[in-house]
Amino acid sequence: xxxxxxxxxxxxxxxxxxxxxxxxxxxxxxxxxxxxxxxxxxxxxxxxxxxxxxxxxxxxxxxxxxxxxxxxxxxxxxxxxxxxxxxxxxxxxxxxxxxxxxxxxxxxxxxxxxxx
Amino acid sequence: xxxxxxxxxxxxxxxxxxxxxxxxxxxxxxxxxxxxxxxxxxxxxxxxxxxxxxxxxxxxxxxxxxxxxxxxxxxxxxxxxxxxxxxxxxxxxxxxxxxxxxxxxxxxxxx
Numbered sequence: 001x002x003x004x005x006x007x008x009x010x011x012x013x014x015x016x017x018x019x020x021x022x023x024x025x026x027x028x029x030x031x032x033x034x035x036x037x038x039x040x041x042x043x044x045x046x047x048x049x050x051x052x053x054x055x056x057x058x059x060x061x062x063x064x065x066x067x068x069x070x071x072x073x074x075x076x077x078x079x080x081x082x083x084x085x086x087x088x089x090x091x092x093x094x095x096x097x098x099x100x101x102x103x104x105x106x107x108x109x110x111x112x113x114x115x116x
Numbered sequence: 117x118x119x120x121x122x123x124x125x126x127x128x129x130x131x132x133x134x135x136x137x138x139x140x141x142x143x144x145x146x147x148x149x150x151x152x153x154x155x156x157x158x159x160x161x162x163x164x165x166x167x168x169x170x171x172x173x174x175x176x177x178x179x180x181x182x183x184x185x186x187x188x189x190x191x192x193x194x195x196x197x198x199x200x201x202x203x204x205x206x207x208x209x210x211x212x213x214x215x216x217x218x219x220x221x222x223x224x225x226x227x
Contacts, residue, residue, distance in 0.1 A: 034215070036217075044160065095215075104150070104165065
């Protein structure tokens with residue numbers, strides 16, 4: 001149990017276009033989901049916290065108008081990278097918590113975004 | 117959230133025990149210590165979590181001294197498939213479950 005999926009697993013888009021990444025909790029309800037970004041050979045950087053039915057909370061330095069997050073249901077959160085640029089190319093990973101009393105997060109497999 | 121310090125990398129050989137020590141001098145009373153494993157181009161995977169003394173599961177053991185200013189993840193008899201990056205995280209369960217990843221330790225298991 002506690003499986004998180006992401007779609008797509010990889011995407012290539014042209015500079016200036018937008019791309020949407022989906023994060024789904026397959027066998028549990030996730031009241032909170034998190035979005036991370038990871039550049040090659042670097043650690044994960046938390047971008048935002050997504051709560052079902054409310055606005056996402058963004059970490060300092062993350063542009064909320066560029067990285068749109070929607071958490072419409074207890075099993076789905078989406079991250080839309082708007083007007084993508086080559087510097088947005090990265091590995092985007094989501095995670096979800098099943099139980100707020102537990103510290104364990106379940107991570108998705110990640111989405112590799114390449115902006116040309 | 118408490119900052120953590122880990123070695124950047126470690127090499128080992130198949131069948132050996134690997135011990136990774138993480139320093140967290142500013143750990144707070146409510147903080148738990150959690151370790152994650154990440155393979156290339158994959159999301160991290162939870163390994164183990166503890167508060168004090170020793171915790172063991174089917175994958176690893178976690179040793180935490182009384183002062184809790186450090187912790188050691190022990191991987192028994194590693195195999196090539198244990199080559200990964202291991203992250204030590206410290207945080208309060210009540211802090212919105214936010215996880216702050218440090219640099220991690222890149223473990224290379226050689227044949």
